[in-house]
Amino acid sequence: MSCDIALTAIHDLYQAKAKYCRTLDTKHWEEFATVLAEDVSLDLSDGNPDIEPIVGRDNVIAAIRESVTGAKTVHQVHIPEITIAGDDAHAIWPVQERVVWDNGTSLTAFGHYHDRWVRTDGQWALAESKLSHLIMDFG
Numbered sequence: 001m002s003c004d005i006a007l008t009a010i011h012d013l014y015q016a017k018a019k020y021c022r023t024l025d026t027k028h029w030e031e032f033a034t035v036l037a038e039d040v041s042l043d044l045s046d047g048n049p050d051i052e053p054i055v056g057r058d059n060v061i062a063a064i065r066e067s068v069t070g071a072k073t074v075h076q077v078h079i080p081e082i083t084i085a086g087d088d089a090h091a092i093w094p095v096q097e098r099v100v101w102d103n104g105t106s107l108t109a110f111g112h113y114h115d116r117w118v119r120t121d122g123q124w125a126l127a128e129s130k131l132s133h134l135i136m137d138f139g
Contacts, residue, residue, distance in 0.1 A: 001084065009084050009124075013117060016124040017093060021075040027068070029061055036060060036126050037118055043130035053130075070102040077113065087119040095131070106139040 001009075016035050023032035036057045042064075045051035054063045077093040093113040100106045111133035118127045 001086075006084060009089065009119075010082055012119075012124055013080075013082060013089055013091060016117065016126070017077055017080070017091070017113075017115075020126065021077060024064065024068075025073045025075055027065075029065060032064075033057055033061060035124075040126055041128045043128075046131065046133055068099065072100050074098040089117040089119070089124070091115045091117065108135075108137045108139070109133050110135045 020032070020035045023029075023035070038057050039055065040057055040060050041053045041055050042060045043053040045053070054060050074097070076096045078095070080091045080093040082089060082091045091113075093115065095109075095111055095113050097107065097109045097111075111131060114130040114132065115126060116128040117124045119125075
């Protein structure tokens with residue numbers, strides 16, 4: 001892969017992950033769907049073997065919507081480690097999350113998204129994501 005092609009792919013992945021965070025936090029679910037592969041798998045188990053990944057775009061959106069109902073959220077990702085192989089990419093994004101529910105409870109967390117992205121017709125879509133936390137503070 002040439003340097004120009006790699007840099008373009010990395011830029012496009014930055015844009016896709018930024019859109020993921022923005023549309024999740026602003027609850028623009030139709031736009032959020034555009035960055036998810038149809039068969040996306042979301043693993044929120046954080047190492048708990050009793051929690052199964054959520055599979056399928058509609059299921060992932062429904063689960064996330066339910067978890068942030070009555071909440072304001074902020075997801076900030078930082079400079080990732082990215083490996084690209086053709087139309088497949090793996091990225092580890094450091095993440096900081098802040099969730100404040102209407103009832104006054106809150107969560108501040110730090111960790112990493114471990115993502116696999118696929119490119120179809122020039123567009124990157126999230127195929128797999130596993131969130132792992134290093135710190136979780138509930139208030």
